[in-house]
Structure formats: structure tokens, C-alpha cells
Amino acid sequence: MEASFLAAVKISILAIVVIFTVLVILIFTIKLLVKLIPYVAPPPAPPRHQTASSTSSDQDEHVAAITATLAIHLGKSPNEFRIVNISQS
Amino acid sequence: MEASFLAAVKISILAIVVIFTVLVILIFTIKLLVKLIPYVAPPPAPPRHQTASSTSSDQDEHVAAITATLAIHLGKSPNEFRIVNISQS
Amino acid sequence: MEASFLAAVKISILAIVVIFTVLVILIFTIKLLVKLIPYVAPPPAPPRHQTASSTSSDQDEHVAAITATLAIHLGKSPNEFRIVNISQS
């Protein structure tokens, strides 16, 4: 028992040393990376156009439009349906 | 042939007895269950708040906003429908 | 080497002959098919009804309505996007 306890302690110390070693190497790699490739603020967003390409906020508008349409179109309880998926092709 | 016919009849009667036994037990279990856990009408939906938390994803916010809009527009509780997924491609 | 070169040439000619044969047969089959089953312009869409129950064609109507609104909303062709699924719960 004592032997395995000692073995477990040895293993544990060794493992923690390895973990810290690996992660310290990783920290310095990341720091190097962040230094080499600094963050560049993106240019201010251009005014919104209605283009063929869909952005995140276009999606928002789609959903709003669908919402409005459903409200107008359905003269009935909308709890009978749900919008599962809207995908662009 | 006659032997297998008789066997088939026996099997059939036995099986139907088993089926009815199992399902009658199930019926009584369900009745007991429904008696033990009666239906309680849910309280009326509480008024919706616009929370400031920015931890949930944009998707969640979109869905919440759409749900709220639909709820207001249609006079339905937001719990009565759900938008499962809005995907972008 | 020369032997395999010759073999390769033979194989190639044979294969191209087979490919053209298969595809020519396919061309004539398609032409026959198109002749046998000519395109018929679909009749203009019938006027809409607002019914209480949702059927398969209601689903189509929902999709058409949503599509039309989106098209107007985004200023683009209805063919550029597609609503995949509206499921009933």
C-alpha cells in the first residue's frame, strides 16, 4: 500500500509538472501569435444596402418579414405551426 | 395441417389474452397516474420583460424578439408556439 | 513500355467509344421523353381561401405568401431563396 501511495504521489507530481510545462509552452506560443498578428479594428460598417447577399441582420429582417406575413396571412391560430428552418439556396 | 391449424388457433388465443392483459394493466396504471397527478391549469402568462443580458446568443435574442412580436400581434401566449431554428447559409 | 503504351491507347479509344455510345443513347432517350411528356404551363394560381384547418395546400400557400413578401422586402427574385420547411406542432 505504501509503495503504491508513493508511486501515486510520484506520478502526480510528474504529471503536474508535464501539464504545466505543456501549457506554459502553449501560453508563450499564443503570446507570440497575438504579438505577430495584432488585432486590426475593422473599418466602420458601410451603410446598409439591399443586396443579394445575406448577412446576419438580413436574416433578422427576413424573420420580421415572415412574422408580419404570417400575422396578415393567417386568419387563424398561429400556434398551429412553427418555423422550423429558413434556408437560402 | 390440422395440427398446425390447431396450434395457430391456440397461439392466437393465448397471444390475445396476453395482449389484453398487458394493456389492461397499462390502462389501470395510466388511470392511477392521472388520478395521482391531476391537471393543473397553468397561471396566465406573465408580462414579458426585455432583459439586458447579453450572454445568450444573438440567435436566442432574435427568436425572443420574433416570439414577442408574434405574441403581441396575435394576442397569444409566447409559450404556445416556438421557433426552433433560424439558419443562415 | 511500348506494349503498355499501345494497350493504353487501345483502352482509351475503346472507352471513349463506349462513353459516347452510352451518352448518345441517353440523349435519344431524353429527347423521346421530352417529346412524349411536353411542358404544360401551369394554370394561374386560384384565389386564396382562409380555412380553419391547415392542409397540405395551406402549407404551400403559407410558403408562397412568405416568399412573396420576402421578395418584395428584399428587392430580389423569389427564386433566390427558398423556405425549406414549415412544420406544424
Place this chain on the structure above:
Amino acid sequence: MEFSFSASATKILTTTGFSQLAIGDTLMILVACLLIYLAIWKKFEPLLLLPIGFGCLLANIPMSMMANTDAGGLLNFFYQGVKHEVLPPLIFLGVGALTDFGPLLANPTTLLLGAAAQVGVYITLIGAVLLGFNMHEASAIGIIGGADGPTSIFIASKLAPHLLAPIAVAAYSYMALVPLIQPPIMRLLTTEDERKIKMEQLQPISQTVKIVFPVVVTIVCCLMLPGVTPLLGMLMLGNLFRESGVTARLHETAETHLINIVTILLALAVGSSMTADSFLRLETLKIIVLGLLAFSIATAGGLVFGKIMCKATGGKVNPLIGSAGVSAVPMAARVSQKVGSEADSSNFLLMHAMGPNVAGVIGSAVAAGVFISLFGDVPAPEPHAAIADIVGTVEPGIRAAISQVADIAAKAH
């Protein structure tokens, strides 16, 4: 390697499917086209019959290696999922996720209608025995009357794998024909007055009951009939995903893309078993006749029990909901609604018929469980099969290795 022009050309010609196209293959290709036609233009259970038909088409192209028996072939690979009974339970996971047992819980006695409709299973079993099938085969044929595709496929692959193709095709075809088969029987067996009976509105059910129900069904039914656990357990797990309210992600996947993927694989595998050898037989004709019998008697069984319940409750139960006990969800319930509203246009039976309708699914699963309890303990259907047979569908590499070892062993004699 020598490549003479004529030799190569001959090789291509002799390896075309045309060169080996037998009458049987041609007939099966026509059968495949018929199934595809029925699926698309007659809307016969298209989600199943379209890929089944296409799988049949592929399997019957000679030398395409797409039959379920072509070891190493693509569809043989999918077929392993049927043979080892993995795909039908996964379908049932999705079915459970799609099913609302609320109407059944609101009126649990309708479970008896789901039980009564199983009469179709047993009359058909007796008929099948009279037509010369053995008891295992007759059981697999009888279960067509359960009107449940995955259950039929599960039982057929377990008890009579050589009849899988006609049983699956008959089951799905007649399910699609429910709106044609049932109404005449319903009108015949019920009176105008009975059809006009309006039923009381269903009681609302606590969400907690809906959550506890799948667990209770699993414990009660699977403890009594353990053989049906893969089917019924997965059905109930899917329903628990639905009702628990805490596993929306898993519920959504189970009822959409997972069931769709499994449907594609299962249907192709079933189609691949429709080879001329296995399908163009007198047995197939018999199974088609017996399948119609099964559906008709199941409908009648449900109706007659519906009439008994009508009497017993003093006219509170419309017997028309009995026919929905065959399952075939939700078509059979819609048929009850339609026939009911023909008698009285203000009669709405749909929700009432959904109770026996989903009860029919449980009823068939229980019937399947009885068969497995009685006949399911046969480890090898061909007890004296040689190694070659047992290994028949095994992955080629392993097969080769085993054969070589067998050779060495044989030489060592």
C-alpha cells in the same frame, strides 16, 4: 497484361447488365418502377416506398452488386442494420419523438381498441398457417395487420428474414391504402346512428403525466415482454425526449435528421432484399392476399370492439374510432374523422381517434413482443449451416481470413 481490342470490347460487353438480364430481373425492375410510380403519383407512403422502390431497382441490375446478399456491396452494408435490428428501433426513436400520446392518456380505455385491432394479426396468422407457412413465417406475416412498418420489419428480420421484402412492401402499401380499405368496412359494420355519436371533449392532461408515461410503459410492457424492448424502449425514449422539455436538441434531431437518415438506409436495405429470387414467388402473392386480410380484419376488430365500448358506455363512444386502432398513424384517425363527418358534418372525431391510433402502435409492439417471447429464442435460423453460410454476409477481409484459417485447419486433419 495484354489488351487486344476485341478482347477488351468483349469484356465490356459481357460485363454489361444486359448480357445477364434474366426475365426475373426485368420483372423486378418493372415492380420497382411500379413502386416508384405509386409513391410519387399516388402518394403511397412516399418516404418509404420511393427509396424501397429505388433500392429494388438498383438490386435487380445484374452485376451491380447492390442486392442485400451481395457481400461487400453498398446496400448489403446498409442491410446489416436491418439484419442486426439496429435501424427499426432508431426509426421508432423518431416516431416516439413525433407522437403525442396526450389523447391516449386522456382516454386510456382506448388502449383496448388498439388491442382489439390485433385480432387481424392472429386471424392472418391462422390463415397463413392454412396456406402452408410455418409458424415463424405466419407470425411475421400476421404482424402486417399491426400496420406498423418498423415493427413488421423488425419481426420479419428476426423470424423470417427470407420474407422480409414482400412483408415490408405489403405493410407499407396497405398502410397507404388505409383510406381506401377502411371506409367500406366501417360503413358496413356501423349504423348511421352510431356514426353520428358525438364524443365528449377530452380532459387536459398534466405535463407530468405525459413525462412519466413513457417510463411507465417501458417498465410495465418491457418487463412483461422483454423481447420488444429495443422497439418499445426506443419509441418511449423518443417520446420522453419530446415531453421532458429539457432535451429539445435531442428531440429535434430524433424527429428530423436522424429519422430521415435512418429511413433512407432502412428503405434502401429493404429494397435491396427485393431480388427476383426472393420476391417472384408464390409466397409473395399469398402474403399480399394475407396482408389485405390482415388490414381488413384489424379494422373490423377495432370497430366491433368499438361497438362493444359504445354499448358498455351507454353510447358515449363512437365505434368509428375503433378502426383507428390498427395504427397507421395518423391516416387511420383521419379516416375515422372523415367517415364520421360524412354522417354528421359537425362531428369531429379526429382527436378521439388519435387515442386508439397511437394505442395501435403500442398494441402491435406488444403483439410483436408475444411473438418474440414464443419464437424469438432461436439463435440460428439455420441450425446446421456450414461456416460458408454463416460467414456469407461478413466483411470480405474477415471472410478471406477465416476461410484461410479453415483451410489450414482442414489440411491439418
Place this chain on the structure above:
Amino acid sequence: MEFSFSASATKILTTTGFSQLAIGDTLMILVACLLIYLAIWKKFEPLLLLPIGFGCLLANIPMSMMANTDAGGLLNFFYQGVKHEVLPPLIFLGVGALTDFGPLLANPTTLLLGAAAQVGVYITLIGAVLLGFNMHEASAIGIIGGADGPTSIFIASKLAPHLLAPIAVAAYSYMALVPLIQPPIMRLLTTEDERKIKMEQLQPISQTVKIVFPVVVTIVCCLMLPGVTPLLGMLMLGNLFRESGVTARLHETAETHLINIVTILLALAVGSSMTADSFLRLETLKIIVLGLLAFSIATAGGLVFGKIMCKATGGKVNPLIGSAGVSAVPMAARVSQKVGSEADSSNFLLMHAMGPNVAGVIGSAVAAGVFISLFGDVPAPEPHAAIADIVGTVEPGIRAAISQVADIAAKAH
């Protein structure tokens, strides 16, 4: 075939699960119901514990053939995906697709907190050895302190498959209990002043760094600890799908339906390993106690290192973010936020705690890699197993064939 009524009835009775229901099975069914209850009503990691509990329920129905050891059974089939270490890496693919490593990149030193929390792993390992487990078992138990389900399952199935069930259940249960376990320890080990420390806003990170990061982690960590490549590599691939911006399709599938499908299969497989034989043992109790120890010490380890970092930075680091180093994403980070805002309601630690939180995932994976390097080279856990044992879980057809060949070979002696 003769079918006497009484014989058939007897057969059905003797094949019910009731006829064989032992006390162990009953207890395990109750355990299953408890897990399902905790998942649904207490919201204990429901996506995992609900199907694990249901799998346990199915596995303990006698004669249902649903235990992980029932060769040819449905859940045994899913279990192969755990045994051959396919499912946990696929879960990690989805986890990577769901994880934003941005906060970690903005403050990379928080990786040290993820390392410090691994102390819980090793104290637990030592405790497990003291309680009589061997080194392999102790390692698998210790990794519970890593607070990462897939990592725990991966290591358990590799080093101590017979302990898989209690380890997986303990790991997910304590993960769900993080909001209860951590706050007292956090309040005990930090001062009011420390908890009030506000941290500077995180620097924004270039998208290029976010893209390069998963590749760099894979190269650095997997080269040093190759055994963890299936886990860490797939985690990083999922993250690359997310950040690259050019694989939106794959990203969406990996983080939704693929991870959902794999979760269903994995959880059912884990549940199927919860048989009375493997679970109702003293070891399970020990593992539950050790698991609690593991989580507590991991929390403490993170906090103590947080205090060290606080000192070293002159009070710029709030030690509360250290407890998030256990992983259990994102609950542990939310706990840091909550305890911090209790001390000062204007203190927002969430984003700062996300750094050590995701670092904890990498830390546990690295810890797992160390175990695999040390103990992972044991090709057969049971070195003297007979053919019968090795072949135990193999497909029945192959097994039959191999047995027959073995017979022939034996006779040839």
C-alpha cells in the same frame, strides 16, 4: 412443432422479465428512475443524464438483451462506439464547434488556472490508490476532477472499462452540481476584498489568431502527448470549422445534429453499462465520494492559483475566476460571475472566467494525455484472456464461425 396451451403459456411466463427480476435489477431500475428524475426536474445535465438513465432502465430489464455485454443487442452495438473510442472524439468535434476560445486568447495566462485545477485529478488519484484501486483505475477515477464528460469516458474506456458506468455518472452528476459545490469553497478560500476585484476589459483578438490557434494547439499538445490526439485533435478541428469562416455547413452540422446523434448513442451506451453487476458495488460508492473530492479540490486548486496570480499581478486578477478552471463549461464560469456579483453587484467576471473555463477543457485533455503516455500502451487489458473472452463482443455470425474453426482446429490436434 407441438403447441400445448399450457406449455406456451408457461413459456411466455418464464420469458417475462418479472420471472428473472433480481433485487439488483430492481435497484438499478430505481437508480435509472432517479437519474431520469434528476435530469428532468432538477435539470442535472439533462442532455446526457436523461438518455443515460433511460439506457440504464433498458439494460436492467431482464432478458431484454440491452446491457452493454449482451452481444448482438442494440445497446451493445452502440457500446462498440465507446469501446473503440469513436464517440467521445465526435462529441468533442461538436464541443469545439460550440466553443469560443477568444477569452482564452485575450488572456492566455489563464491557461495556468486550467492547469492548476488539474490538482484535483491527482489528489483524487492518490486518494483512489489509498482506497485500494490500482493505478489504471485510480487514473480513470481521478480524471473525474477534470469535469469533462467525453474525456472521462474516453479515459475510463481505455484504462478501466469496468468502471465506466460509475465514472461517467459521477462526472456528469457533479458537473450538474457545480453551482452547489463551488460557491462555499469559493467563499471560504477568498476574502471579500479579493472577490470585489474588477478586471480590465479583454483585448480584442484578430480573427487570424483565432484560426491559427486550433492548428497550433494540435501541433504543440499532440506532438508532446500523442495519446490525446483523437480527443484534442477533434476538439480543435471543430473549432477550426467554427473560426475559419469557410466551412459554415460543416460547422453547423458538427454543433447541432452530429453532436446530437452522437450524444444519443453515447449516452445510451454508457447507460447500458450500468448493470447491477458493474454498478452495485462498493467501488461505486468509493467513486462517488472520490468524485466529490475531485471536484472540490479542483475548485480549490484553481482558486489558490488564482490568488497567486492576483498577488503576482498586483491585484489585477480576481481569484474567483480560478474556480472556472475545472471546465464544466459554461456553468463554472457562471458561478464565478454569480459569486463575484454577490460581493459587488457591478462586477462582471463572466467573460474573464470563460478564459480559464475553456482552458480547463484543454487542461483535462492534457492530463488525459499524460495518463495515456504512462499507461496507454497496454494492448489487452486482460492479457490471458481466452478466445471466448476476446470474441465476447464480436458480431454473433463471426463468433460462430470462429468457434467452429476453433473446434476444427482443436479436433485436428
Place this chain on the structure above:
Amino acid sequence: MEFSFSASATKILTTTGFSQLAIGDTLMILVACLLIYLAIWKKFEPLLLLPIGFGCLLANIPMSMMANTDAGGLLNFFYQGVKHEVLPPLIFLGVGALTDFGPLLANPTTLLLGAAAQVGVYITLIGAVLLGFNMHEASAIGIIGGADGPTSIFIASKLAPHLLAPIAVAAYSYMALVPLIQPPIMRLLTTEDERKIKMEQLQPISQTVKIVFPVVVTIVCCLMLPGVTPLLGMLMLGNLFRESGVTARLHETAETHLINIVTILLALAVGSSMTADSFLRLETLKIIVLGLLAFSIATAGGLVFGKIMCKATGGKVNPLIGSAGVSAVPMAARVSQKVGSEADSSNFLLMHAMGPNVAGVIGSAVAAGVFISLFGDVPAPEPHAAIADIVGTVEPGIRAAISQVADIAAKAH
């Protein structure tokens, strides 16, 4: 068990990937990073080349057990789906679901352009034979000219599995380079006047024809060349899901999550075959050169036949649509559009080029079918392989059992 500190530390050091990192591995890791770079920043077929590159990265980390030849490893498991030809047909199911054959049906003679572009396959085959490849290898290399990833992978894994990695990488890379490779050839081989030709609007096609088309193609082509059934049949089934209008669920799954899941598995498997041993060879360089030749000649073949059709129709066909016959859907059609609009900005060739573009997919499949008819009847590529080799990729448990049986058999001699 004894654990001395130094022994354990030594063990960890000797099991790091660094300790075994050869020059070949390092070079392959660089190749992997190059592929990932091209996928993300140059948008080279990112859905395929990103996971292929990442799979290559994982496979070349020493001792990670992630190469396709590491039995029991994760990527070896996925690789079985390539080896047994399951994954490419499933990709084609999704491609069929995504493809609109309408433009081809409106102008069926464009099928000839898809046939003419296959010239690239055969010139390359001849070139490959001249460079010393045998006929099977040359066929697999030639099919790169078909510009169809799944077809290339299918044929390579059937006829020359040892060349799978360079063939797949070349195929997808050149597909990504179509917008660079094709325009100069197009401008060289066509006159300004030809490029300005405007084509008549396409006739509308009955939906019924669109539905019947996939069934007809399957019957006609697969009957003539049965070997291509798994590929072409699944392509057509996917298209039938799309056009039938009754299988929307299956269509949606096939074109989204199913194809995405299979893409992830397939690409990782292909990447795992990019080991230093198999990739850092002179053959790879030759294949890269031959691949470029294949694409260029395929483009030229389509263009020349386009000119012939232009003459034959009295100038109604713009030869630029011929280059789209290489497939590489839809990039090649876009290139036709772009080069056409450069000559006359009011010239819209896109829809006209879609006809030959999808015809190219069918053309390559037919070319693949011819190869399978000629060379596909070799059951075992290594006819004299010993048991150990055949069993090499088999599940370890089975392998162990077979070896033991083989030992017993050997001893029995």
C-alpha cells in the same frame, strides 16, 4: 508495479511525438498546414481541403495512431468507409439532391460535351502509362480529369488504394483552380466571335420529365456499366428525392446534414491516408503534373467539341460552354459565364453552361463505369497476401481471435 521518477519521466519523454518525429512527418505536417492555408485563405474547396488537411496533420503526428493504416485508430475507422466504398456514394446522394438537371434536359445534346471532356481522362491515362504507372494506377490517375471528387476517390480506392491520397488532393486542388486553369485555354482555343455567340433561351421542362429522368439514367447507364451503380444510382436517388416533390424530408436531409456528416468522415479519412510513406514519393509529383494535364486537356476537349457543335448547328452553340463539361459544378459553368461576358457583357451563358456542367458529372461516372468493367473484377488487389495482411485493418479483437486460431491450427500441423 514500480514507478521510479526517472523511469516514468523517461517513458513520457520517449512517448512524445517529438522523440519519433522524422523529417517525413515534419514535411507532411507542413503539407497539411499548406492545405489548411489554401482552404481558408485561398478558398480552395474548403469543405473538403480543410478537413483533409487537418486529417493529414493528425495522421502525421507520430504515435498518435491517426493514420489510415493504424488499426484500431479513429481515422482508420472512418477510412473503412472509404475502403469499402460506402462514403463516396453517400456524398453522391447529397450531390444529386443538390443538382438541378433541368438545363441538361432542356438541351440534351450538351451531354456530348460532358463526354468530350473525358478525353482528358484518357490522354492522362496514356501519359501515366508512359510515366511508368500500371494500367490500374493510370486509370485512377486519369479519372482526376473527370473533375469529380467522389468519383476519383471511389475509383482510386477500388483500383489503386495506395495512390488515394495524392489523387484526392490533386482532384480537389485542381477543382479549386478551375477559375485559373481554364480561362487561358478558353481564350486560346476560341475566337472572339465565337465567344460573343448568344444562345437561345432554354425550353421549360415538364416536372414529370425531371422526375422520370433519374430513373431512366439509372436503368440505361447502370445496365450498360453495372460497376458504377453505387455512384450513379445514389446520385440519381438524391435527384429523385429532389424532384419527386413527395420526399421533402429526405431531400432536405440528404442535401444538408447527411452530406455534411459524410463529408467530415470522408475528408478526414482521405487526410489520414496522407502519410509520409504514401505521399512523399516521386509518384505524387507525377500525379500532380498529370492532374494538371488532365484538367487542361479535359477543358480543351470540351472546347473543341463545343466548336464542332457550333459549326454543326450553324453558330447556335457558344463553344465556351464546352469547357464546363469537365464538371467541377458549378465553378466551371461560372467560368464559361465569366469568359463569355468578357467578350460581350450582355452575354449570359450560365444556364447554358449548367447543361454540360452536370453532364460532366454523368460523363465521369460513365468513364468510371468503363474502368470498373475493364479492371474492377480483381477481388483481392494483393492476391498472395498472408492472413496477417488481409486481417490488417480488421477490428483488433477479431484479429486477436483469428491469430490465436491460426496459431492453434499451425501447431496442429
